[in-house]
Amino acid sequence: MSYFDAASSLPLHPVARQALLASLDEGWADPARLHREGRRARMLLDAARQSAAEAVGCRPDELHFTPSGTHALHAGIAGALTGRRRTGRRLVVSAVEHSAVLHAAEAHERDGGTVHRVDVDRTGRVDVQEWGEALGADCALACLQSANHEVGTVQPVAEAASLCARTGVPLLVDAAQSLPWEPVPGDWSLLTGSAHKWGGPPGVGLLVVRKGVRFAPAGPADEREAGRAPGFENIPAVVAAAASLRAVRAEADAEAARLRALVDRIRARVPALVPDTEMVGDPLRRLPHLVTFSCLYVDGEALLHALDTAGFSVSSGSSCTSGTLTPSHVLRAMGVLSEGNVRISLPAGTGDEEVERFLDALPGVVEGVRAQVEAPPAAAATAATSVAETADEVTVDARGKLCPVPVIELAKAIGEVPAGGVVRVLADDEAARLDIPAWCEMTGHTFEGAAGVVFRVRRAGG
Amino acid sequence: MSYFDAASSLPLHPVARQALLASLDEGWADPARLHREGRRARMLLDAARQSAAEAVGCRPDELHFTPSGTHALHAGIAGALTGRRRTGRRLVVSAVEHSAVLHAAEAHERDGGTVHRVDVDRTGRVDVQEWGEALGADCALACLQSANHEVGTVQPVAEAASLCARTGVPLLVDAAQSLPWEPVPGDWSLLTGSAHKWGGPPGVGLLVVRKGVRFAPAGPADEREAGRAPGFENIPAVVAAAASLRAVRAEADAEAARLRALVDRIRARVPALVPDTEMVGDPLRRLPHLVTFSCLYVDGEALLHALDTAGFSVSSGSSCTSGTLTPSHVLRAMGVLSEGNVRISLPAGTGDEEVERFLDALPGVVEGVRAQVEAPPAAAATAATSVAETADEVTVDARGKLCPVPVIELAKAIGEVPAGGVVRVLADDEAARLDIPAWCEMTGHTFEGAAGVVFRVRRAGG
Numbered sequence: 001m002s003y004f005d006a007a008s009s010l011p012l013h014p015v016a017r018q019a020l021l022a023s024l025d026e027g028w029a030d031p032a033r034l035h036r037e038g039r040r041a042r043m044l045l046d047a048a049r050q051s052a053a054e055a056v057g058c059r060p061d062e063l064h065f066t067p068s069g070t071h072a073l074h075a076g077i078a079g080a081l082t083g084r085r086r087t088g089r090r091l092v093v094s095a096v097e098h099s100a101v102l103h104a105a106e107a108h109e110r111d112g113g114t115v116h117r118v119d120v121d122r123t124g125r126v127d128v129q130e131w132g133e134a135l136g137a138d139c140a141l142a143c144l145q146s147a148n149h150e151v152g153t154v155q156p157v158a159e160a161a162s163l164c165a166r167t168g169v170p171l172l173v174d175a176a177q178s179l180p181w182e183p184v185p186g187d188w189s190l191l192t193g194s195a196h197k198w199g200g201p202p203g204v205g206l207l208v209v210r211k212g213v214r215f216a217p218a219g220p221a222d223e224r225e226a227g228r229a230p231g232f233e234n235i236p237a238v239v240a241a242a243a244s245l246r247a248v249r250a251e252a253d254a255e256a257a258r259l260r261a262l263v264d265r266i267r268a269r270v271p272a273l274v275p276d277t278e279m280v281g282d283p284l285r286r287l288p289h290l291v292t293f294s295c296l297y298v299d300g301e302a303l304l305h306a307l308d309t310a311g312f313s314v315s316s317g318s319s320c321t322s323g324t325l326t327p328s329h330v331l332r333a334m335g336v337l338s339e340g341n342v343r344i345s346l347p348a349g350t351g352d353e354e355v356e357r358f359l360d361a362l363p364g365v366v367e368g369v370r371a372q373v374e375a376p377p378a379a380a381a382t383a384a385t386s387v388a389e390t391a392d393e394v395t396v397d398a399r400g401k402l403c404p405v406p407v408i409e410l411a412k413a414i415g416e417v418p419a420g421g422v423v424r425v426l427a428d429d430e431a432a433r434l435d436i437p438a439w440c441e442m443t444g445h446t447f448e449g450a451a452g453v454v455f456r457v458r459r460a461g462g
Numbered sequence: 463m464s465y466f467d468a469a470s471s472l473p474l475h476p477v478a479r480q481a482l483l484a485s486l487d488e489g490w491a492d493p494a495r496l497h498r499e500g501r502r503a504r505m506l507l508d509a510a511r512q513s514a515a516e517a518v519g520c521r522p523d524e525l526h527f528t529p530s531g532t533h534a535l536h537a538g539i540a541g542a543l544t545g546r547r548r549t550g551r552r553l554v555v556s557a558v559e560h561s562a563v564l565h566a567a568e569a570h571e572r573d574g575g576t577v578h579r580v581d582v583d584r585t586g587r588v589d590v591q592e593w594g595e596a597l598g599a600d601c602a603l604a605c606l607q608s609a610n611h612e613v614g615t616v617q618p619v620a621e622a623a624s625l626c627a628r629t630g631v632p633l634l635v636d637a638a639q640s641l642p643w644e645p646v647p648g649d650w651s652l653l654t655g656s657a658h659k660w661g662g663p664p665g666v667g668l669l670v671v672r673k674g675v676r677f678a679p680a681g682p683a684d685e686r687e688a689g690r691a692p693g694f695e696n697i698p699a700v701v702a703a704a705a706s707l708r709a710v711r712a713e714a715d716a717e718a719a720r721l722r723a724l725v726d727r728i729r730a731r732v733p734a735l736v737p738d739t740e741m742v743g744d745p746l747r748r749l750p751h752l753v754t755f756s757c758l759y760v761d762g763e764a765l766l767h768a769l770d771t772a773g774f775s776v777s778s779g780s781s782c783t784s785g786t787l788t789p790s791h792v793l794r795a796m797g798v799l800s801e802g803n804v805r806i807s808l809p810a811g812t813g814d815e816e817v818e819r820f821l822d823a824l825p826g827v828v829e830g831v832r833a834q835v836e837a838p839p840a841a842a843a844t845a846a847t848s849v850a851e852t853a854d855e856v857t858v859d860a861r862g863k864l865c866p867v868p869v870i871e872l873a874k875a876i877g878e879v880p881a882g883g884v885v886r887v888l889a890d891d892e893a894a895r896l897d898i899p900a901w902c903e904m905t906g907h908t909f910e911g912a913a914g915v916v917f918r919v920r921r922a923g924g
Contacts, residue, residue, distance in 0.1 A: 009491050024482075067693055070694065107681055201698065222565060232531065323685060
């Protein structure tokens with residue numbers, strides 16, 4: 001069995017386990033109490049805060065433990081927005097932030113604020129110039145992830161922070177994915193993280209608020225964690241989280257180099273091994289351990305299950321794997337293929353041989369899944385095969401059919417029109433809006449636009 | 463060492479420890495993922511929900527795990543208030559709810575809502591008739607604790623729930639203190655609890671929302687826990703929490719009977735062993751393991767430290783033990799003495815001999831602390847000693863002096879006036895407002911009222 005979903009959650013690091021066990025015995029009391037059990041708990045909490053602050057690169061009194069990364073984001077965004085309410089009510093975020101940020105942004109809109117979502121390019125990276133233009137006098141807060149959780153692309157955080165500093169806008173960095181690897185560069189104002197992403201236990205997030213940043217905690221008052229994280233302190237988990245952050249950081253550079261080589265191998269070999277596949281995300285400016293690709297004519301959920309059966313646990317941004325049946329907002333913002341999407345994120349310690357086994361297994365697994373949905377033969381859509389040309393324009397009705405069927409129907413129909421001919425696809429699946437243009441991009445045909453449920457594709461070579 | 467602060471937090475129950483260790487290995491993955499690690503995590507979460515729901519007495523899909531009891535209260539109150547916003551914006555709470563409830567009520571007021579705080583009697587119990595009168599057509603929600611966390615008094619929850627049901631007002635019960643002992647009776651609508659109060663790990667609260675109760679989660683959307691508790695699920699802790707709730711419940715009846723006898727012994731013997739002491743809270747309708755008393759002429763913080771040195775960890779509602787230097791809101795609402803306050807809450811398994819050791823040690827400890835602050839001799843304030851009567855009215859200036867000094871000065875001065883004479887105490891300490899009337903109540907002198915910083919006390923027997 002190979003678990004390749006580190007970006008989602010990691011098993012407890014041995015150091016975290018040891019720290020957790022010790023502090024379950026020592027750190028269960030209320031640290032606000034004056035008795036010895038309380039004082040002991042307080043000492044553990046203070047030491048964990050000191051240790052985590054060193055790893056983050058901040059003062060201990062700037063760092064607050066929250067119950068999760070999501071809580072850190074929600075509290076950080078709400079607190080910074082409220083603190084700067086008089087300055088303005090505009091929030092700037094990238095379009096590919098974690099859903100916790102985007103949901104907080106929607107809550108801000110419901111509350112009467114405005115949100116500016118900065119677009120990304122096809123690699124998932126925000127444009128620094130566009131970022132700078134989005135800031136302005138009425139801007140209360142800007143949020144930018146250090147690296148994207150779905151495609152691994154690293155964002156220009158230091159540059160974004162400089163632009164923010166120049167306009168006096170605080171920058172909140174969601175560092176959930178990069179914090180296990182390194183401190184966040186640049187002059188940021190707020191920072192968040194999540195311990196179960198670095199082998200700490202669940203139940204621990206970090207919210208860092210730099211001294212001097214205006215901050216007004218939202219919601220009911222609470223005396224704990226400087227009023228920024230209500231609720232009884234989870235000291236055993238906090239101690240374990242701090243211990244494991246230090247432990248993973250001690251090996252981060254060496255491990256990053258090793259995993260980067262494994263990911264390079266996957267990036268280089270998958271397109272050759274599996275036809276009609278698109279690698280997603282920035283090939284260089286990326287997280288060391290994460291790689292994402294999408295396979296045409298593949299049902300993402302079926303692919304996940306087939307890989308699971310073959311012994312590989314991965315994740316996917318395909319619509320069929322989400323509860324809402326919409327493709328990942330990250331892939332949508334990037335404008336890349338979402339069908340047959342696979343995210344591989346290697347845990348520290350992943351061996352060479354595991355990656356080799358994956359590369360051995362993948363072609364057969366994809367082939368099997370494609371056969372189930374009667375996908376067209378490899379590269380059929382781009383091949384200059386001679387076909388019986390029946391008409392200059394063909395209409396395919398794929399309404400009511402879900403990803404990847406509309407694209408498969410399109411790929412089959414494209415052979416029925418002459419070069420320069422048009423296929424009209426009727427499709428009401430959310431994923432089609434993303435995947436039909438992406439298919440055109442990959443195959444060289446021309447996407448002529450969509451009107452309602454009608455997508456027009458012109459065959460290449462006309 | 464004897465830890466007598468169970469109401470604050472408990473060490474991890476052995477069953478919880480075992481469950482936690484097992485589920486750290488099995489339940490670390492994201493339960494929303496489709497791979498085997500995710501599915502295994504989901505199964506553990508579902509099983510824990512089922513188990514906790516049985517112990518609470520609700521349907522599994524009515525129970526949501528939150529990061530703490532405080533989160534459960536904040537989310538439950540905000541969600542119920544928002545869900546019934548069209549009905550009205552009035553919130554009814556008892557004056558002795560946990561600070562998490564009162565802080566949520568203050569947030570509701572800041573947001574434009576109104577709050578009705580129902581008074582309690584000298585035992586800390588709400589009057590059912592007053593409760594009923596507080597409800598009404600514009601009332602969105604009522605909150606009543608199952609039992610008070612500082613004095614142990616059990617509230618008439620079933621009667622309050624009936625009154626709520628009659629007027630269509632949902633009742634939220636904060637069951638943090640009673641849930642380890644038994645399910646909450648009556649027809650309540652929402653319920654909250656906190657695992658570290660029953661030997662579960664920190665990081666787990668319960669929010670139960672009965673089917674049919676209008677509820678609109680406040681804050682940013684989140685797909686987890688039915689949208690009622692954002693953030694990554696803390697499955698190992700949740701599994702441990704559910705396991706320990708079942709474990710403590712299995713022994714609850716027998717243990718409650720045993721601890722009730724020990725508490726009865728403390729209630730009976732402390733007033734005889736320690737002069738000028740007031741037992742606080744309802745002597746019968748109370749939590750089995752909790753007893754609170756206050757000692758005249760004693761600095762609460764000094765008493766806590768002295769008991770700690772003697773090997774007993776207890777808690778206190780005295781002003782000097784709080785960060786804000788105000789007496790506990792519970793003692794204030796009850797109108798009872800706050801100085802030298804001691805809360806003893808016995809963990810399951812507390813032995814006879816520990817309680818005997820405590821009763822042996824207490825008189826000497828209190829005597830020592832009283833000697834430090836030059837307290838008047840025992841019962842001096844009530845004794846009919848003949849004194850040199852200098853004037854009909856004496857003024858004592860205790861401004862700038864903190865609890866217990868103003869009361870000590872009063873106790874000394876009362877001997878300087880003849881029966882029927884008056885002592886005027888000038889005092890600006892917050893605790894004096896509570897403790898001077900309470901001292902009069904205990905000693906038989908007459909409290910004639912306060913104006914600003916001036917308190918008038920008439921000597922008995924005039």
